[in-house]
Amino acid sequence: MSEAELRLWLADALVVAGVAIMTVGVYGMWWMPDLYTRLHAASKAVFLGVIPMLLATALVGDPEVGPRALLIAAFLLLTTPVSAHAIARAAYLAGERMETPGAIDESGHLRPARDGDEPAGEGL
């Protein structure tokens, strides 16, 4: 198998892997009970699913494609945690409850407790 064919096969395999990981992410986002767990599934899995596809694009295309794909990957690597933190913080400040069973709110100093909240933990 020549090098070009090997590259094509590798690109196909990477695309399939990326699509599979993104499917897991979207599935988790649909079935999770709570915003915070949905955030967990969506940000990590979707980001990790985009990376193999960009890698496949960098493998197969012209020489101009490589730096662009790398730029997108680096940008997403740096900004996905920041977006996730901003969403989680906004939801917490607006009063989103944690619906998963056994969730303990350990940072009760930002928001006063309401009826039905678990008591604030003492920290680990």
Add this chain to the structure above:
Amino acid sequence: MQQFVFYAATVWMTVLLGVCIAQLLVARSPATRILVLDTLTLILVALLALYSLFTRSYYYLDAALILALLSFVATLTAARYYGEGSPFA
């Protein structure tokens, strides 16, 4: 084989896009909607990367980069509006 993978991956990513749109319509809190919009644009970035791969042109990656940038800024701004009332708090 390449053509089949391209079509199958594009169709499946569009199905994922539809699932995200359905999630957007049934979401109850604005924070969930912000999260789903961010995920939507990342799926679009992946679709653009897929298209760039199979048509061997690098123009779509420029569009993908701009989409990623704009989605990041929009997510931060929307989250700040929802959580703290103003993005400059």
